[in-house]
Amino acid sequence: MSAINSPALDRRQFLKLGGMLGGGLIVGLQLPAQVLAAQPEASLTDLGAFIRIGHDNQVTLVMPMAEVGQGVYMAQSMLLAEELEVDVDTVKVLASPANAALYGNPAIGGYQVTGGSTTIRAFWTPLRQAGAVARTLLIAAAAQVWKVDPASCKASSGYVYDASGQRKLSYGELVDVAAGLPQPAADSVVLKTREQMTLLGKPHHRIDTPDKVRGKAQYGIDFQTANLKHAAIAVCPVLGGKPVAVDEAAIKAVRGVQQVVLTDEAVAVVADNTWAAMKGLRAASIQWDFGDNASVGMEEVVQQLDSESQQSGGLARNDGDVEKALASATTRLEAVYQLPFLSHAPMEPMNYTVEITDKRCDVWGGCQTLTLAQATVAQLTGLPPESVFINNFLMGGAFGRRLELDGMIHAVKVAKQVQGPVKVIWSREEDIQHGFYRPYYYDRLWGGLDAEGKPVAWFHRVSGSSIMARAFPGAFVNGVDPDGVEGAKEPPYEFDNIRVEFRRVEPRGVLTSWWRGVGPTHNVFMVESFIDEMAAAAKQDPASYRLALLGNNPRARQVLELALKQAGWGKQLPERHGLGVSVQFAFGSYLAMVAEVAVSEQGAVRCQRIHAVIDCGLTVNPDTVKAQIEGGAVFGLTAALYGAITVKDGQVQQSNFDTYQPVRMYEAPLVDVHIVDSLEAPGGVGETGTAAVFPAITNAVFAATGKRIRTLPINPSELKV
Amino acid sequence: MAIQLQINGKPYDLDVDDDMPLLWAIRDIVGLTGTKFGCGKALCGACTVMLNNQAIRSCLTPVSVAKGGSITTIESIDALPQGKALQQAWVELDVPQCGYCQSGQLMSATALLLSNAHPTDADIDGAMSGNVCRCGTYQRIRQAIKNAAQEV
Numbered sequence: 036m037s038a039i040n041s042p043a044l045d046r047r048q049f050l051k052l053g054g055m056l057g058g059g060l061i062v063g064l065q066l067p068a069q070v071l072a073a074q075p076e077a078s079l080t081d082l083g084a085f086i087r088i089g090h091d092n093q094v095t096l097v098m099p100m101a102e103v104g105q106g107v108y109m110a111q112s113m114l115l116a117e118e119l120e121v122d123v124d125t126v127k128v129l130a131s132p133a134n135a136a137l138y139g140n141p142a143i144g145g146y147q148v149t150g151g152s153t154t155i156r157a158f159w160t161p162l163r164q165a166g167a168v169a170r171t172l173l174i175a176a177a178a179q180v181w182k183v184d185p186a187s188c189k190a191s192s193g194y195v196y197d198a199s200g201q202r203k204l205s206y207g208e209l210v211d212v213a214a215g216l217p218q219p220a221a222d223s224v225v226l227k228t229r230e231q232m233t234l235l236g237k238p239h240h241r242i243d244t245p246d247k248v249r250g251k252a253q254y255g256i257d258f259q260t261a262n263l264k265h266a267a268i269a270v271c272p273v274l275g276g277k278p279v280a281v282d283e284a285a286i287k288a289v290r291g292v293q294q295v296v297l298t299d300e301a302v303a304v305v306a307d308n309t310w311a312a313m314k315g316l317r318a319a320s321i322q323w324d325f326g327d328n329a330s331v332g333m334e335e336v337v338q339q340l341d342s343e344s345q346q347s348g349g350l351a352r353n354d355g356d357v358e359k360a361l362a363s364a365t366t367r368l369e370a371v372y373q374l375p376f377l378s379h380a381p382m383e384p385m386n387y388t389v390e391i392t393d394k395r396c397d398v399w400g401g402c403q404t405l406t407l408a409q410a411t412v413a414q415l416t417g418l419p420p421e422s423v424f425i426n427n428f429l430m431g432g433a434f435g436r437r438l439e440l441d442g443m444i445h446a447v448k449v450a451k452q453v454q455g456p457v458k459v460i461w462s463r464e465e466d467i468q469h470g471f472y473r474p475y476y477y478d479r480l481w482g483g484l485d486a487e488g489k490p491v492a493w494f495h496r497v498s499g500s501s502i503m504a505r506a507f508p509g510a511f512v513n514g515v516d517p518d519g520v521e522g523a524k525e526p527p528y529e530f531d532n533i534r535v536e537f538r539r540v541e542p543r544g545v546l547t548s549w550w551r552g553v554g555p556t557h558n559v560f561m562v563e564s565f566i567d568e569m570a571a572a573a574k575q576d577p578a579s580y581r582l583a584l585l586g587n588n589p590r591a592r593q594v595l596e597l598a599l600k601q602a603g604w605g606k607q608l609p610e611r612h613g614l615g616v617s618v619q620f621a622f623g624s625y626l627a628m629v630a631e632v633a634v635s636e637q638g639a640v641r642c643q644r645i646h647a648v649i650d651c652g653l654t655v656n657p658d659t660v661k662a663q664i665e666g667g668a669v670f671g672l673t674a675a676l677y678g679a680i681t682v683k684d685g686q687v688q689q690s691n692f693d694t695y696q697p698v699r700m701y702e703a704p705l706v707d708v709h710i711v712d713s714l715e716a717p718g719g720v721g722e723t724g725t726a727a728v729f730p731a732i733t734n735a736v737f738a739a740t741g742k743r744i745r746t747l748p749i750n751p752s753e754l755k756v
Numbered sequence: 757m758a759i760q761l762q763i764n765g766k767p768y769d770l771d772v773d774d775d776m777p778l779l780w781a782i783r784d785i786v787g788l789t790g791t792k793f794g795c796g797k798a799l800c801g802a803c804t805v806m807l808n809n810q811a812i813r814s815c816l817t818p819v820s821v822a823k824g825g826s827i828t829t830i831e832s833i834d835a836l837p838q839g840k841a842l843q844q845a846w847v848e849l850d851v852p853q854c855g856y857c858q859s860g861q862l863m864s865a866t867a868l869l870l871s872n873a874h875p876t877d878a879d880i881d882g883a884m885s886g887n888v889c890r891c892g893t894y895q896r897i898r899q900a901i902k903n904a905a906q907e908v
Contacts, residue, residue, distance in 0.1 A: 240847065243852075244847050245847055247852040247855030247858050248846040249790070249830065249834070249843065250788070250831050256793065310772075380890060382800065382802055382888065383794075384794070429855070431855070432856060433854075460793070462796055662893070662896070665892060666891045668892065693797070698894075699885045699886075699887075700880065700881055700887070701881035701885045703894035
């Protein structure tokens with residue numbers, strides 16, 4: 036079913052829309068019925084088509100998902116072009132406006148969200164079907180013109196050819212005829228087999244690269260418009276606090292300052308340019324009422340977790356009888372693992388430009404949750420949602436940060452007090468100190484081994500903040516956060532007795548959210564560390580130990596075996612060098628990693644090389660898969676070595692890239708990625724590398740030093756000779 | 757106070773305070789947005805431009821320092837053989853992911869090749885470690901610099 040046949044949009048509306056957009060052929064995308072039912076009255080004004088083919092042969096794809104650097108524009112163009120039979124570089128991509136009914140992500144309950152490594156998984160079939168529907172129509176149109184059998188015609192590179200190959204018509208010449216033909220149902224068109232594909236699975240250059248190397252790519256922070264004002268903002272350093280007073284005279288003495296704005300949580304200085312605004316803010320001498328959270332510190336956070344994690348949590352999985360198996364085990368292991376709060380720290384600091392008038396509100400900036408943003412801004416401004424326009428932009432990284440709307444909310448609150456458009460920019464310090472942080476996790480694991488060292492019991496209790504319970508309360512059922520246990524609930528290994536619990540513990544005064552790799556980033560570290568501990572307790576090679584437990588998991592086994600081979604597992608290494616392994620099934624993909632580290636006498640850990648092998652099913656653009664794993668691994672390495680957000684007196688202690696250090700060029704490992712040729716359904720990729728790298732590194736440190744890392748980031752003083 | 761700056765070969769008369777960092781003069785006043793704001797403390801390199809063919813962090817360099825000098829931003833490095841070769845190598849290897857830091861990376865790399873036609877790995881580490889990439893594109897940057905050095 037294409038959108039033309041959907042209950043929301045009848046044929047007449049579509050033709051009218053075609054006229055509005057300048058004519059041509061418009062084909063929508065099939066979305067699950069429940070998504071359309073959720074918003075049946077989609078109006079023409081907020082409608083945009085997924086694909087439009089113009090009289091000028093221009094193919095336009097209105098992109099449902101946001102580009103945050105993961106290469107989705109390119110991948111989606113390829114999915115479309117493969118079936119439409121056009122050259123991929125002729126596809127123009129446009130960012131879609133906010134409209135869940137039309138652009139919802141089927142993999143995330145129909146919400147318009149870019150996250151969870153879901154983009155390719157969600158649109159793999161619908162985009163190809165839409166391309167095939169359009170191609171079928173164009174072929175039928177040509178056949179009608181020539182009065183021949185459509186089956187005798189062929190489409191290629193934007194043209195339809197007749198049987199002889201002598202006559203051809205461009206898509207642009209055919210769109211009017213095609214638009215008048217009955218559309219075939221999406222599930223009636225036959226999609227290409229793997230062998231017939233000419234684009235998918237082959238490396239292609241990203242279409243967004245040339246602009247990015249010329250400084251021409253426009254991020255939200257680059258938006259310019261007439262009479263634009265610039266604002267610098269200081270949000271209260273303690274969550275829940277508010278501004279009491281500022282030195283207005285000092286602020287206004289700064290040349291270029293126009294206005295000081297106080298909101299319920301922040302102070303903003305509005306000026307002719309960003310520098311004047313920043314200078315004005317610096318002169319503000321803000322007095323805050325810090326409120327109730329001014330006493331929050333890490334001792335409190337950790338103590339609360341330590342105590343609550345001793346009590347049982349919501350039951351996520353309970354196979355066999357863990358307690359009995361533990362009681363009868365020959366060897367019992369028990370460990371506490373801790374992961375710190377983490378900031379996303381994307382390179383583009385938080386910023387939004389907002390203009391509010393009596394009639395409408397425009398927002399310019401990068402956003403991963405468009406429909407929620409529209410509704411939230413409507414509520415803040417009192418405007419109807421259809422008068423709120425979220426103009427999405429490329430994001431200078433996000434890693435989950437722009438799933439949250441606080442940056443937009445702050446900007447709207449400022450803009451409500453400002454005439455005309457105002458760009459609200461956070462300093463790097465604001466960005467790091469006012470995050471929605473990856474939760475602090477405090478997990479307890481218990482394991483039992485039999486006399487041969489084989490695991491007979493596995494008990495994992497996750498303790499930490501539940502992001503789902505806050506963001507999607509309906510998904511938090513029986514005390515279990517499904518994301519909080521992802522990667523823990525279904526470890527790749529076979530255990531007869533396994534129990535997994537989730538204990539929700541919310542820290543006071545700290546906001547939490549998803550961070551690249553979401554649940555698996557936390558749980559794969561726990562699982563892959565603890566299985567390594569079991570292997571060590573059994574005095575067995577950690578790789579062989581894992582392989583023995585992957586009997587029923589051939590895809591996991593294959594990636595692990597290949598990674599071991601690539602890394603030369605078992606080879607002789609210099610002193611204080613080590614290899615560490617991890618294997619995971621997450622986001623629908625299998626990934627094994629082997630990391631090689633060297634630990635200096637002072638305890639500094641250097642990761643020199645990572646061998647990754649992924650089976651992510653059919654690949655769309657293999658080079659993008661490689662890039663995502665290379666980068667994902669570096670993102671995780673940064674956190675493993677340096678990443679920690681700590682709170683004292685209710686305030687975040689880190690502030691910039693000196694106190695929240697990133698991995699830099701001189702310490703970046705070479706990441707070698709091998710993609711398994713696979714015919715399985717495509718899996719997600721963007722977050723896999725980040726999740727897998729933590730235990731690969733720490734297990735390598737164990738191999739190099741004999742020291743088990745159970746708390747991140749790695750503390751070099753514990754690794755000194 | 758008017759300050760005259762030479763940016764990408766063009767003179768600009770800017771009515772700004774002496775202490776305004778070059779970054780904001782370039783972005784907000786001149787309107788060239790390829791140069792990025794990342795940290796404001798010369799810790800990430802996103803704001804890197806060249807002053808007289810030397811890489812500088814424009815977020816901490818006041819306009820007064822650039823007076824009388826020649827400023828090059830990402831928008832004009834294709835006029836230099838080194839810059840053009842680097843941009844081509846970047847495209848060839850699909851270096852950028854989010855792309856936000858890449859203007860600064862390319863400026864640091866251009867300054868490197870201008871002073872050192874055949875940088876070693878250690879030279880690359882030295883010249884490029886001030887530029888942060890959160891997407892983690894370092895290994896492709898390294899390779900692209902090596903590829904470009906061969907072309908120039």
